[in-house]
Amino acid sequence: METILLTVYVLIWLxxxxxxxxxxxxxxxxxxxxxxxxxxxxx
Amino acid sequence: xxVPNDSDLYQLSGWIVILLLVLLYGGTLLxxxxxxxxxxxxxxxxxxxxxxxxxxxxxSMTATWIWASSMYASATAGYTxxxxxxxxxxxxxxxxILFIYPFGKRIRAVAPxxxxxxxxxHSRHGRSSQLMLAGSNIVGSxxxxxxxxxxxxxxxxxxxxxxxGQGVLTVxxxxxxxxxxxxxxxxxxxxFAQVVAMLGAVAIIIPVVFFAAGGPGMFEQGASNLTPQxxxxxxxxxxxxxxxxxxxxxxxxxxxxxxxxxxxxxxxEDLIKKTFITATVGYGATVIGIGMVGVMALYLGVSPVGGDxxxxxxxxxxxxxxxxxxxxxxxxxxxxxxxxxxxxxSALSSIMMADVYGKNIAKKANPTTMxxxxxxxxxxxxxxxxxxxxxxxxxLDLLVFxxxxxxxxxxxxxxxxxxxxxxNKAFTTSVIVALAVFIPVRFSxxxxxxxxxxxxDILSAAGIGTVLGLMVFGFFGLxxxxxxxxxxxxxxxxxxxxxxxxxxxxxxxxxxxxxxxxSFAT
Numbered sequence: 001m002e003t004i005l006l007t008v009y010v011l012i013w014l015x016x017x018x019x020x021x022x023x024x025x026x027x028x029x030x031x032x033x034x035x036x037x038x039x040x041x042x043x
Numbered sequence: 044x045x046v047p048n049d050s051d052l053y054q055l056s057g058w059i060v061i062l063l064l065v066l067l068y069g070g071t072l073l074x075x076x077x078x079x080x081x082x083x084x085x086x087x088x089x090x091x092x093x094x095x096x097x098x099x100x101x102x103s104m105t106a107t108w109i110w111a112s113s114m115y116a117s118a119t120a121g122y123t124x125x126x127x128x129x130x131x132x133x134x135x136x137x138x139x140i141l142f143i144y145p146f147g148k149r150i151r152a153v154a155p156x157x158x159x160x161x162x163x164x165h166s167r168h169g170r171s172s173q174l175m176l177a178g179s180n181i182v183g184s185x186x187x188x189x190x191x192x193x194x195x196x197x198x199x200x201x202x203x204x205x206x207x208g209q210g211v212l213t214v215x216x217x218x219x220x221x222x223x224x225x226x227x228x229x230x231x232x233x234x235f236a237q238v239v240a241m242l243g244a245v246a247i248i249i250p251v252v253f254f255a256a257g258g259p260g261m262f263e264q265g266a267s268n269l270t271p272q273x274x275x276x277x278x279x280x281x282x283x284x285x286x287x288x289x290x291x292x293x294x295x296x297x298x299x300x301x302x303x304x305x306x307x308x309x310x311x312e313d314l315i316k317k318t319f320i321t322a323t324v325g326y327g328a329t330v331i332g333i334g335m336v337g338v339m340a341l342y343l344g345v346s347p348v349g350g351d352x353x354x355x356x357x358x359x360x361x362x363x364x365x366x367x368x369x370x371x372x373x374x375x376x377x378x379x380x381x382x383x384x385x386x387x388x389s390a391l392s393s394i395m396m397a398d399v400y401g402k403n404i405a406k407k408a409n410p411t412t413m414x415x416x417x418x419x420x421x422x423x424x425x426x427x428x429x430x431x432x433x434x435x436x437x438x439l440d441l442l443v444f445x446x447x448x449x450x451x452x453x454x455x456x457x458x459x460x461x462x463x464x465x466x467n468k469a470f471t472t473s474v475i476v477a478l479a480v481f482i483p484v485r486f487s488x489x490x491x492x493x494x495x496x497x498x499x500d501i502l503s504a505a506g507i508g509t510v511l512g513l514m515v516f517g518f519f520g521l522x523x524x525x526x527x528x529x530x531x532x533x534x535x536x537x538x539x540x541x542x543x544x545x546x547x548x549x550x551x552x553x554x555x556x557x558x559x560x561x562s563f564a565t
Contacts, residue, residue, distance in 0.1 A: 028098025
């Protein structure tokens with residue numbers, strides 16, 4: 001049981017990191033598309 | 044596979060390293076050129092016009108908060124304090140981003156078009172507090188810049204045939220090249236690319252190292268390598284030596300630091316909350332995740348190369364990652380240190396442009412001259428960091444000093460945004476008193492035996508109340524903050540008195556908070 005818990009504890013962070021990466025990339029692409037449509041620079 | 048315990052680490056070939064450096068810095072230079080304008084404007088150079096979108100702002104906040112040292116330190120915490128070590132590094136660092144979010148909203152409401160925190164201090168109550176905050180940030184950012192250059196030099200020296208000096212110079216020139224022309228705009232857009240590389244690398248590297256090192260079996264075979272404290276998730280050693288001092292220090296760091304404030308001024312106002320929450324989760328998961336490499340090293344019974352715990356991460360990467368993933372690891376660390384270094388350059392240039400030239404030298408600031416000041420500052424700061432790096436000064440001691448300086452300022456900075464009665468004199472006096480108490484305690488200049496220790500323990504309990512009260516104040520206002528602060532001070536007193544003064548780092552920070560709050564109130 002302890003081994004399983006430790007395994008989950010070590011590996012859970014990569015799942016969260018992947019989720020954040022997805023959120024940030026989606027936000028970036030959405031804003032980029034909006035900027036292109038409006039004819040302005042992304043930054 | 045056995046982990047090498049001496050200096051026979053696997054190294055990348057010189058040509059591969061050159062290729063990776065060209066891809067990383069060449070790529071960021073192209074991004075910078077893509078957004079470059081023939082005539083940059085000073086506002087864009089400092090805050091990108093205060094309307095940056097969510098993806099870029101969240102990525103940039105995350106990238107700036109994660110530097111190479113935070114990855115190394117989290118792994119060190121895991122190796123030293125066991126399974127709870129990375130939590131006591133990464134979780135508190137992450138929560139501080141969240142705790143400054145309400146203050147961030149207030150700062151934007153008070154000064155929607157500001158470029159630096161110090162500039163706001165000037166408009167609230169004068170030159171002395173402005174220059175104190177600007178000065179502390181100049182010292183802090185130059186030290187942070189140096190630390191990142193040193194980390195780059197050490198990485199290249201460890202994983203490539205190149206020397207430390209060549210590594211430091213390469214990183215310094217690479218970062219300066221892509222930041223110099225477009226300033227903050229280049230910094231935050233390249234942060235996005237660097238975050239994608241960093242987070243992507245973390246998501247791949249952790250499971251690969253875990254399974255290559257033996258998977259779940261390592262926890263059974265290596266359990267005997269841990270002390271009872273190291274195998275306890277609620278380790279008091281980990282909390283008192285790592286977590287608690289870090290909470291006090293990082294709260295000050297988050298609020299006083301221009302690199303964070305600059306992103307706060309840049310993001311579109313309605314996206315502040317979303318940006319801070321995403322950066323909190325992103326920073327926490329990334330840094331704690333990398334800290335797990337240190338926990339694995341502990342279970343595996345690894346001894347760090349040369350006895351230096353900073354070598355743990357490269358050592359584990361070199362052992363368990365093949366050449367391709369080692370390249371990814373190399374890019375991850377370079378991305379982490381470059382993103383923080385470019386933020387430091389942007390912060391330094393903005394301070395010199397807005398606080399020094401704009402508020403104290405020019406009678407009427409000329410935007411073209413401002414830009415010139417910003418670019419010259421970046422070149423001068425890079426040169427200064429290179430000189431400090433070559434002197435091999437003790438960066439940790441310098442960082443402690445800057446931490447104390449920010450610790451002495453943070454309460455007053457927050458008070459200034461909510462209370463119009465903060466004067467230049469009150470600000471300056473409180474900072475001097477807080478520093479005068481912090482430094483002797485932190486560096487153990489006198490004995491804490493007997494009644495002296497008890498007095499400082501009582502002050503520490505008041506400091507705990509101040510820190511928790513500050514955190515509650517941002518979210519819930521003054522009355523709940525006072526109640527929580529008082530309860531925390533009273534509840535912690537029995538556990539603190541007669542005991543806490545042995546932990547000088549923690550005592551120094553807490554006493555500084557308590558004395559500052561008290562001197563300011565009087």
